[in-house]
Amino acid sequence: MAVTLADVAARAGVSSATVSRVLNGNYPVSGSTRERVQRAVEELDYVVNGQARALAAATSDLVGVLVNDVADPFFGILASALQTEIGAGAAQRGGGGKLAVVCNTGGSPEAELTYLTLLERQRAAGVVLTGGAVESEEHTAAVRARLVRLAASGTRIVLCGRPPLTGPDDGPPVTTVTFDNRGGARRLTEHLLSLGHRRIGYVAGPVERSTTRHRLEGHREALAARGLGPDTPEGAGALRLTVHGSYDRPSGYDAALELLRREPRLTAIVAANDSVALGVCAALRDRGLSIPDDVSVAGFDDLPFSADACPALTTVRIPLAEAGTRAGRLAMGRQSPPPGGVATITTELIVRASTAPPVTSGS
Template identity: 70%
Template sequence: MTATLADVAARARVSPATVSRVLNGNYPVAAATRERVLRAVDELDYVLNGPASSLAAATSDLVGILVNDIADPFFGIIAGAAQGAIGEERGERGGREKLSVICNTGGSPERELTYLTLLQRQRAAAVIVTGGALEDPEHQAAVGAKLARLADAGTRIVLCGRPPLPGDSVAATLAFDNRGGARRLAEHVVGLGHRRIGYVAGPPERTTTRHRLEGHTAALEAAGIEAGRLVVHGSYDRRSGYDATVELLRHEPGLTAIVAANDTVALGVCAALRDRGRSVPDDVSVAGFGDLPFSADAVPGLTTVRLPLYAAGVRAGRLALGLAPVPPGGMATVQGELMVRASTAVPRA
């Protein structure tokens, strides 16, 4: 039986008028109420009735780009490149311009699902989901179901910088080779002669964190070096790198190298070392991951793994609009490139 607006109102424990306000977006509604309404809409798979349904039957000119943190250059570069590619569609095809909207989840799984629900309600032409995924089976299943509903309604789905969901068959996926890049980076540090190597990882619940840590650990274990004892988890920000370095030095004052899960974290590592009178790389070598714009200009220049973020964003935008062929099997692995700079060196004797 098809759900009605009254059914949604009853499920969300609000009036039908409030449901309309949430769906139309033309009247302020409390955040908690909006979340409750959208959850009810999702659970009941509600579709607008009457004249609006004929409009909803076709996809709109809207493209949603989901990011964890738009202030993070990693996401900003990908999103900006995707928007640029989407904006070029009119000139390439002579069609209507698309409106691309950045949906900043703040890393919240609830906000991620809410944005997908809103984009479903708006019959988005395409959805691009960026960055690592939350390693929670229940959330992954919910996201997979949501993306399947979007795809069934004609929305193109692109995952950029994120591994495919279990059993996913609806998305075109551009997955970064985080394991391989992290392994090559650790092999470089080990090859310089370092044996006491700390690692500053990201949040443990994220796929990106696990994959990079697995690559790092594999390289150290292959060289006969214990890895697990000198690993500290935190956020993907500068403060996390600073605090983790303080903790690592407390456990192992004789560290000669620290590898960070991304370049922003590596800046915090360098700051903590500097505040403790340790020179980079003379006393401690430091490496990051991502090759963000500031990495080459840091002093010393940061050894890192370059991810082609801009190119990946452009490709994601073109995939979202059907301007680029879907990779064989639906997924392409995007390789990173080791960038050796002055922040890593042979350890002192």
């Protein structure tokens, strides 16, 4: 027979209401009483009925974490940090941790909406959406509608690695932990320009993603500042030397070959992220080109393998674990929202051996 709340109360010599207060942590209880209740819980191996608690309260013990691809190190690092913070204290009886459920959307806008609906049905205590947003008015409106309903039921909503939610002023209360993708990309391209590169190829991510747009904008801002904008004679190749693809290694491989076809005298390639950069490096090697002697290569994110690549990869560092931890604290209400509801995570240029001045002068 399952142990009930009344059984715990009888063992501890208190009322059922007091047991409930101790387990929920929502009402002051004396230290000695709390210890008696927790000892009774452990002795009887009492397990809280999560469904009953969810019905009695506004939300459940569940926090949903939406990622594009949990196998991608970028999202894996974010999800791991989020899960650790969300579950902190869960191993202790009466602890404050909750159950983090990682929802893998596969980059599908439809899957993202479906998961938000399912989390609403489960009365999730929190929802964290990670990674770039799909830039579609229809999809943005649909996401907003679901977030409005979630917020109305008491769910804390955090965007991590996304731009702030735009739209009507009466939208849901959302806290945003965004990354300085534009500034990081600008500094990365400035680094290549300072080395003397002028024919720079760019492997961008999917067209519809906000991260893709922001990083590409930063790249082109740096070119324009050096008089290499697409509307100038010397910078006319900026648009021609941009290839879009997925955020993965095969996309980088194919894009590098396409860029070399368009401009055989290419001296540098900027990749959408570090995984794409690995594909770029593989394609260059297969073409008999040396990195960085023939072509310099740069990535973005500073994923764990970047320092061990051969040559070590120049990239832009995003403190992903730190960002995930911060988003987890916000989702759990352990940290106050930043002013205006938006916190920007700064990025850092990491220069390694994959970039060097072009061999041919005046290139």
